[in-house]
Amino acid sequence: VSEPDGFRDFVVGRSPSLVRSAWLLTGSEAMAQDLVQTALAKTWVRWGRVTRQDAPEAYVRRVMFSTYLTWRRRRWRDEVAVAAVPDRADARDAFADADVRQSVHEALRLLPRRQRAVVVLRFFDDLTEAQAAEALDCSVGTVKSQTAKALTKLRACQLLRGVWDEEVSGDPR
């Protein structure tokens, strides 16, 4: 397998960030690695054309999110969407115990995949609505609506009650 020019540098330089995004999507380091490696392997064969377009990371991210949205659930058997997350005895304490990671992961699991993808692209990868739309191969309007729905759900999520202050969250309680 011949190595495309510059591909190794890209993997070394950019894959840490991609894995972090993938972790937010999948909630697992192993699955994040799997997702990123799959996206990079798919990109490998097109690397020459990708670099000519001068936006390799955008391309890889698009492949990664596309793969994420279309991979079958059976591939990730441990990922099961749930209608509601069971209450914790004291979610604030759990948060105080620096269990942010788990709480965020479980909160994100409440979101449909596309909404989760929009959240990660907009608020972690810091993409504009237009860039997120391109990454997800959908319209800007779809990004806006998916973002709004996701934020509504996250604000109402009991796991994140301690995150939003009263002023911001308008806590329904």
Add this chain to the structure above:
Amino acid sequence: VTRVEERLTELLHSSAPPSQGVPFDEVKSRVRRRRAIQRSFAASVATAAVVVATVLVVTSTTGHPQRIAATPSVNLAGTIPWLDAPPPPYSPPVAPAPSTPAADARPCTARDVTAALADANGAGGQAVIYVRFRNISTSTCVLKGYPRVVASAPGHRSVIAADGSFFEQGSPANMRPGHDTYLGVETRSFCSAYPNGAPSGPLYHRLAITLPGGGTVVVNDSSYGFDVACGVSLTRFFVQQAAPAAVHDPLSDLTVALEVPSSVAAGSTLVYVADLSNPTGKPVSLDRCPAYVETGDEGSTLKESYALNCAPVGAIAAHDTVRFEMRLHVTPEVAPGPLMLQWTMSAPFPVSGTATVTVTRPSASTSRMATVTGVLQTVGGPPGAGPLGVSGSVTFVDATTGRHYQATAAADGTFTIAVPPGEYTVTGTSRQFDGGAGLCVADSDVYVTASGWSGVTVSCHRK
């Protein structure tokens, strides 16, 4: 940006664990695995669909079929599927072990034999002169082991030969009347006494050879001479063995004829048949599986080599013919016009066939559509149940346009479909899986390039 959005951004950044990224070698090996999967599954990919396909029917989401003309094809019914496997090295047939001749007759005495210098040879400062002993008696006897040999020359000291020689060869054997046994007498130009080469000395012409069975024979021949400065040494008695006959390879008895379509579009894969026939009265085993080479005529640069798909065949019966599916990718650069295809079994014998196929320009459909092959199979289930190809329907959904393309999987699960290059989500159904209600899925999305894709596996997971 709202406060909620700011807080969410902070939350995501604080919760996503730091990462070292992915190991580059893992990506590389994944690329290699993807390609290996392509190659391995190509071996079991649909032949039946190709057999009957003079047209490929692609159904759009609207249900309206689009007919896409396919290239002319040969009848692949009953063929052994093409195998995408690297060519193995030639393995010659095992030669029968040479039998050790009997050497149990009575020892020859000096009265039984005549002796004469027969031949000479040499290499690297070592020379050997062979003494031929002929049995002139009326019964069989044997010369074996070392004799006592004394070389002599008038006015010079005699030299006794030592046992053991660089030129040892053969083995002793019973010597029937009129037959011969040999002894090698070696001399050297270099030795510890003369590391830079012995000075030329007198040549010894007389050898007195005392046989193990008794008696001494004398060889005295002025045409040969021994320079004994570095001593004399001997081989054992030996009988010249006939050179082993070249072992016949039954594979060389096979003949080949090619069945090719009338034409093939540049940029597509030529699918044809190699008929291997056994004209002999004995079966020819394919246990030593041969490789073959496909080449185009000069200037085409086409050349591919693979292993024959021997496993399903085992042996070609006497007076029988086995048809092997063959494939050769005709690159887009091949000029339109007649192309002479040569198929040659890669071995030290000529089993070769030729055929001519007309290369056409890539058709519009060829340039727009790419051929994808794969297999629909059930996996899982009871322990020991391996993947099993099943008939059914396979659907490709274009990730960009949402357009659906459908293919029919044959009884063995293989399918072929023509789709525009792009990214596809692939699913399938089979009546043999949950009565057709279960959903079968590909391992991952399929990226179809213009040159096509092979090895798509659509798995129906049994519980």
